[in-house]
Amino acid sequence: MATNERVFNFSAGPSTLPVEVLEKAAAEMLNYDGTGESVMEMSHRSAEYKQIIEDAEKNLRTLMNIPDDYYVLFLQGGGTLQFSMVPINLLTGSKKADYLITGNWAKKAYEEATKFGDVKILASSEEDNYSYIPKFKPEDIRPDVDYVHICYNNTIFGTHCNEVPDVGDHLLVADMSSCILSEEVDVTKFGLIYAGAQKNVAPAGVTIVIVRKDLVGKAPANTPVYLDYATHAKKGSMYNTPPCYPIYIAGEVFKYLLKNGGVKATHERDVEKANLLYGYLDKSEMFKPSVAKEDRSLMNITFVTGDPELDKKFIAGAKEQGMINLAGYRTVGGMRASTYNAMPLEGVEALVAYMEKFENENK
Amino acid sequence: MATNERVFNFSAGPSTLPVEVLEKAAAEMLNYDGTGESVMEMSHRSAEYKQIIEDAEKNLRTLMNIPDDYYVLFLQGGGTLQFSMVPINLLTGSKKADYLITGNWAKKAYEEATKFGDVKILASSEEDNYSYIPKFKPEDIRPDVDYVHICYNNTIFGTHCNEVPDVGDHLLVADMSSCILSEEVDVTKFGLIYAGAQKNVAPAGVTIVIVRKDLVGKAPANTPVYLDYATHAKKGSMYNTPPCYPIYIAGEVFKYLLKNGGVKATHERDVEKANLLYGYLDKSEMFKPSVAKEDRSLMNITFVTGDPELDKKFIAGAKEQGMINLAGYRTVGGMRASTYNAMPLEGVEALVAYMEKFENENK
Missing domain, CATH: 3.90.1150.10 (Aspartate Aminotransferase, domain 1)
Incomplete structure (x- = not known):
């Protein structure tokens, strides 16, 4: 297949992937690195797959300069499952959170969170069809919230937080699905970052969660086991069978990015x-x-x-x-x-x- | 890549896939059917992807003779998420369910369900290291249970229900992760069948749920949106971005099975x-x-x-x-x-x- 038969795909996600990564995936589809099997067929408990997932995590940590006091998790369920997992896991103090409404996904995240606690809108640009990021001051945040949630880049409307919003001493949670790895961010400014992979990282089916370790392990006892970050954190994203092939492609994209600066x-x-x-x-x-x-x-x-x-x-x-x-x-x-x-x-x-x-x- | 360089992979899952399917996936990795893009890069809202997911559902319905009064859903989260979704969605009457304990996974399903209702063990072979399927009679089931849960094939121990257990008039739910599509089953004997795909169907990352339509839509109001079957049923498994590539491979496996009898x-x-x-x-x-x-x-x-x-x-x-x-x-x-x-x-x-x-x- 000649590369020049390919289209320019401006899809908002799932979206275009590096040709070099696709060529490598095709070449090793029936036999990964001399194992005689496809990555799709590989036991997730095998030494070969363990290397793939560990390298993926290590390279993402390097790319984003993620400190050791953060877990990096590879989960399923997309941003949508994170809309529930974030409040279930983090609404553990006052059970209050404030959400910045900058688009459809931010609003969906907010609506979902209202099921789990006292969740309020901090500011919204909905009335202007989300054509800008609304401003707020740290003192607009309710003083005892467990966290503030933002969507860092709004895929549908084309807006982006061009600096990390000032939330004072509050914990900041960000959906970075459509901008992860496109800019340097100081991870330490965030308690939790999540990103569906199907834009800058991999095919759909894997979600990256970067979460400060001290925030994990406080979910209520009746939390569905898959929805507790602690389940995955304790087992290196291998509590159950992970989405092995999307993680492998993510890992190849990480290597490609490292090689290219x-x-x-x-x-x-x-x-x-x-x-x-x-x-x-x-x-x-x-x-x-x-x-x-x-x-x-x-x-x-x-x-x-x-x-x-x-x-x-x-x-x-x-x-x-x-x-x-x-x-x-x-x-x-x-x-x-x-x-x-x-x-x-x-x-x-x-x-x-x-x-x-x-x-x-x-x- | 010559097929004869491949190993015989006896993995319990993820596991071996048809060589013909892998060869097709490799050949069209950079350009699916003249679209100029990989299936991994394809918008899930595109006409091409819609065809892929609709064909996958249609062919699975043909293979398993699934009646129209059942939904077929392609979800994320594996069997583990189903261990929660089944009780959350189906414990809507007496909030009681009985579980047959035939192995580790059946036991995990039971333990998870205890978070959501009055869940009891119907029979167990745990004391004999799960070396057989324990017998029970319909009258052993509590009369008012919402459902009975079984694991149809026990991957770890190598046992299998060689006929559908008689549960009388009770609703039967079965985990068929490791035997789906290996034998003809009468779907109408079940209220719900689920199967992680990474054994007989596809790479890890997609879970098949076959559920009778009248059972859907009764989950409590505070159910995480992804965990309500109704969310996915209403949108043809496209409420959020599905695991597109694993579903595509599943679809190719379904075509391969149909072609081969x-x-x-x-x-x-x-x-x-x-x-x-x-x-x-x-x-x-x-x-x-x-x-x-x-x-x-x-x-x-x-x-x-x-x-x-x-x-x-x-x-x-x-x-x-x-x-x-x-x-x-x-x-x-x-x-x-x-x-x-x-x-x-x-x-x-x-x-x-x-x-x-x-x-x-x-x-």
């Missing part, structure tokens, strides 16, 4: 891609960015022409040119180009060239 | 393999089967020499001959040959030939 260099490439597209949007007469400039996402770049019919024509034309999944989220409309780590610069260059051509031809 | 023909091949190995065990002077003859599993065949050092020598020698994962479960010892659907007859022939040679050389 780590998170710092990845971020520089992401900034270059985003600048190219936002630069064009800022000067275009036709295409307008959808969100506040100071809250722009590097990963999900949203824009509109203002004419839904023209949007449709643009998206259909792009598909003919091998640029797919440019339609905005189904409840939002317009366009969204997801430029995750694995999207090459050439993909964004092709997109901008097509936008210029489209704008000229449809004046 | 369906469950009936698969069962005949499984019986042929098991008869070959049990036949040798029944006449061997050295190797003894571990469980009661009437409860023998077709999928996990357990045996011992009676001498742990000789067992070790046997397992090490087998590995040198390219037959791997023959050691019994870590708390049980001895040997276990898992002869799932994808294990070719040649694998069992090679194992028996080696056993004969080993027995002759170690008299």
